Amino acid sequence: MASSKAARMGEEVWKTRTEKINLEVLTLTYGTLVSQLTHDLRDPATNIPDYAAINTELDRMGHSIGLRLIEDFLAKTSSAGPAPCNNFRETAEMIAKVGFKIFLNVTPRVENWDKEGRSFGLVFEEMPVSEFVELPDDGRAQEELWFLNLFCGVVKGALEMVQMQVKAEWVSDVLRGDDTTEMRVTLIRYIEDEMPPDDE
Amino acid sequence: MPSMVGPPPDVPPKEPPYTAILPAKPFHSRLHSPSSRKTIYDRNLNRTQTTPTSLPSFAYLFNTLITYHHSKSGSVSEIETRLNRAGYPIGIKLLDLLLYRQARAAVRPTRIIDLLQFVHTTLWRALFGRAADALEQGVSNKNEYMIFDNEPVVNTYLSVPKEMSQLNCAAFVAGILEGVCDAAGFGMEGVTAHWASASGGTGGAEGEGNKEEEMWPGKTIFLLRFGEVAMRREEAFKAGGG
Amino acid sequence: MSYYFTIIGTRDNPLFELDFGTSKVGGDGVARFREEAKYMNQFIVHAALDVVEEVQWTNKEMYLKRIDSFQNNHVHCFLTGGNVKFMLLMNPDPTATTYSAYPTSQPSRPSTARQSTTLLAASPNSQATEEAVRAFMLEVYENWVKCIMNPFYQVNQVVTSPVFRNRVATAAKKYL
Numbered sequence: 001m002a003s004s005k006a007a008r009m010g011e012e013v014w015k016t017r018t019e020k021i022n023l024e025v026l027t028l029t030y031g032t033l034v035s036q037l038t039h040d041l042r043d044p045a046t047n048i049p050d051y052a053a054i055n056t057e058l059d060r061m062g063h064s065i066g067l068r069l070i071e072d073f074l075a076k077t078s079s080a081g082p083a084p085c086n087n088f089r090e091t092a093e094m095i096a097k098v099g100f101k102i103f104l105n106v107t108p109r110v111e112n113w114d115k116e117g118r119s120f121g122l123v124f125e126e127m128p129v130s131e132f133v134e135l136p137d138d139g140r141a142q143e144e145l146w147f148l149n150l151f152c153g154v155v156k157g158a159l160e161m162v163q164m165q166v167k168a169e170w171v172s173d174v175l176r177g178d179d180t181t182e183m184r185v186t187l188i189r190y191i192e193d194e195m196p197p198d199d200e
Numbered sequence: 201m202p203s204m205v206g207p208p209p210d211v212p213p214k215e216p217p218y219t220a221i222l223p224a225k226p227f228h229s230r231l232h233s234p235s236s237r238k239t240i241y242d243r244n245l246n247r248t249q250t251t252p253t254s255l256p257s258f259a260y261l262f263n264t265l266i267t268y269h270h271s272k273s274g275s276v277s278e279i280e281t282r283l284n285r286a287g288y289p290i291g292i293k294l295l296d297l298l299l300y301r302q303a304r305a306a307v308r309p310t311r312i313i314d315l316l317q318f319v320h321t322t323l324w325r326a327l328f329g330r331a332a333d334a335l336e337q338g339v340s341n342k343n344e345y346m347i348f349d350n351e352p353v354v355n356t357y358l359s360v361p362k363e364m365s366q367l368n369c370a371a372f373v374a375g376i377l378e379g380v381c382d383a384a385g386f387g388m389e390g391v392t393a394h395w396a397s398a399s400g401g402t403g404g405a406e407g408e409g410n411k412e413e414e415m416w417p418g419k420t421i422f423l424l425r426f427g428e429v430a431m432r433r434e435e436a437f438k439a440g441g442g
Numbered sequence: 443m444s445y446y447f448t449i450i451g452t453r454d455n456p457l458f459e460l461d462f463g464t465s466k467v468g469g470d471g472v473a474r475f476r477e478e479a480k481y482m483n484q485f486i487v488h489a490a491l492d493v494v495e496e497v498q499w500t501n502k503e504m505y506l507k508r509i510d511s512f513q514n515n516h517v518h519c520f521l522t523g524g525n526v527k528f529m530l531l532m533n534p535d536p537t538a539t540t541y542s543a544y545p546t547s548q549p550s551r552p553s554t555a556r557q558s559t560t561l562l563a564a565s566p567n568s569q570a571t572e573e574a575v576r577a578f579m580l581e582v583y584e585n586w587v588k589c590i591m592n593p594f595y596q597v598n599q600v601v602t603s604p605v606f607r608n609r610v611a612t613a614a615k616k617y618l
Contacts, residue, residue, distance in 0.1 A: 310500075
């Protein structure tokens, strides 16, 4: 129920309230950013990219995007009716069907809930940002680099601004030879609000 | 390869230092692909040609890129050079992607005018969904051409600190142009992005600002400076009546 | 017919190489170059690069057709927008009897294919050959563009992808 409402909201905001740009401009820019990091962040001894450091840097960049993006998200969705965001399950639907829809024009599936309902997977059937990417054939990138790690940071940063501390990490990526591309999002805690939830 | 005018010393070169490597035979790839066998070679190059995505998302990402290069730079000109270098490889890729998409109609731009047309129209449409606003030859220097964009989309949603108001982040687009032109074999002296108005992108033309400046505060001029080899080749063509 | 295909970077550096024989008219797809011919092939292609440089600014086409010949070797060239050169050397083995030595029990092919490839084997500068090579080059070009679109691919980097190699081999099988 929350799912179809979120889907409708996502569609509407995407169609009527989102300025567009050619997807390829975004994907090429993202590619250039990650490839820059593989140049800059290298192990000085071996001159091999430090993929762990690149993951961290992408995550950090995404986090700071998330902190700012949430305002835009709330502004765009508020006029499309009240957000069905009363529990973590509804939050998951909002991230998948509204958040990713309006900011990336993709809709991941929400799957693989844990028993407690505190952790779910976002499964991406397609990921335009990595459409033309092949990781370096150095025997390490496919084991160590999460090309899309910026997006984990975005999810974390955005949820933090609405009082949710979450862990977000990729657990599989077709770029690594996996069969799926899945981000795992786990609720750590609700940040005790200084503001009551209904406060405008 | 002609060098840019005074790039800061620690800015990466256009290409990594070249070392001739012959493919080791037999080369054993260590890459694995998913069981669906989807690799980049299975994708359709035309699929995402006109797919839209969110402009704000691009703006967030582009801001991130600028912040990153800002953090590594000591001056406005160094940020611009770094943004140019970030765009440069994109230009190299786009030249062939766009030619591929023209299929049988594709011809290589071999003359300066063909190349400028390609940039002004084909490249601009692919990136920004419209042609650039104008194309002019420089008055004082024969090797200079200017492409005008009244409202570069890369400067929308961009908040550049006041003290850096001269910074024009369209330097990134200038880098894309330089990549296209260099790849096509025109050995550029450089491609740079400049504000059309003295007040920069702030739109804060004081007092009697002229109409044009008010209407297009972000108007940007891309200055393309062709290298000597390309100029000599062009002269030879003209002399040969071609 | 035996082929040597190579991709040459903007600094005349080889980025990719592949030998193959015709798969048409019962060919087994294996190149029949003798040992010393392998060095000669590189040499002949390299010499042909000078011809490419002479015409690359006067001919706007990407496919430059047959640009050079040396003894029984013929070199076709396709030039990308980024001035990377696809060079295809073909050598119809002078001892044409080689072809008839192959088993004749190969799966039958459509008659048009057989016809065009008979021509292909017979005359490297015929119209049919030019068109077959064009089709081959365009298919390689498509894969080349996919290869360079990768943000991790840098100009003049050697192409090691086995998938790319397979794609070139497949195109060779299909058209040559």
